[in-house]
Amino acid sequence: MEFTILKKSTKSKARRTRIVLPHGTIETPVYMPVGTNGSVKAIKHQDVADMGYRLILGNTYHLYLRPGIEVIKQAGGLHQFTSWPHNILTDSGGFQIFSLAPFRKIKEEGMYFRSHIDGSYHMLTPELAVQLQCGFRSDILMALDQCTAPGITEKEAVKAMEITHRWAARCKEEWLRCNDQWDGNLFGIVQGNFFKNLRKESAQFINDLDLPGIAIGGLSVGEEPPVFKDFLAYTCEYLDENKPHYLMGVGTPEYILEAFEDGVDMLDCVYATRIARNGAVFTHDGLLAMKKERFASDFAPIEEGCGCYTCRHYTRAFLRQMFKTNEIMGPMLATIHNLQFMYDLVEDIKKSIDNDCFKTFKKDFLSRYTGGERD
Ligand SMILES: [Zn+2]
Incomplete structure (x- = not known):
């Protein structure tokens, strides 16, 4: 993946960059609409493209449960299945398991969970998360991580961060193994809950994995705005500046401005489309x-x-x-x-x-x- 920094602000960390992806070149900062089940809700993909969007997000958890990977593979990948010829970023499914599954258990092997649709049990391993996203032919693939809510102990946060790191390394291995089938770009995810020492350690670990991009996970999960701002700025300090920075699941205008000021290049959120459906x-x-x-x-x-x-x-x-x-x-x-x-x-x-x-x-x-x- 070709990544170029086009311009840096002198008074903040805001920057402009260019990322060359399999389905076209994008310039950042970029906001990505979310297409949960293969469509951005209540709008045609053509209309999304006509506005100028060239990168949208798909949710692996939803697409894995319905229609399932085989249908999407038979269709020729997610772009063809959903009639979106531009870039797609897919998450790993981990966050949706964290927020939607009625039952989940974190094991060394992966995330064992129960479907919110039909109650069936599944095991999402780091390897499977990568295989699914390669099967989708995602332009950007996300590593499987464990997101945690605010308020947990440091010991619990360490445990979640360490498993996130081991899973990221396993995702990288699987991604390198699958490279001959599909040339997507794997991003690692920084966790560490609301502990600065852990955020720093996690950023350094993910930097060292030397993946095409770096994401910040586990923010905007219910913490107060000043805490969000503090941890975002702190985490951004430690990200390799020669990689794209993606802040996951953040999308109110106020938070977007905050994120771009700290040097975030990409973000996604259901906020704009969700509130629209509520009028x-x-x-x-x-x-x-x-x-x-x-x-x-x-x-x-x-x-x-x-x-x-x-x-x-x-x-x-x-x-x-x-x-x-x-x-x-x-x-x-x-x-x-x-x-x-x-x-x-x-x-x-x-x-x-x-x-x-x-x-x-x-x-x-x-x-x-x-x-x-x-x-
Ligand atoms: Zn208007």
């Missing part, structure tokens, strides 16, 4: 809840100046009508707007880094944007 849409002044009474005869677009399909064709009043009547069109239109908002935000961030004014951009954006719903 919440982004504006530069904060979120709007489309179901509210005050939009009943508001014939303005969601946001003046937004170039998305929704804002060019529909009013707030119409969106409210769709959400109030539970029409499928509501989530569809709101998803288009929210993904366009995120895309445009990241494009603006890129420009601000190019012009070396990222910190000013961040300050200006946050002075207007209120995270909560605007009244």
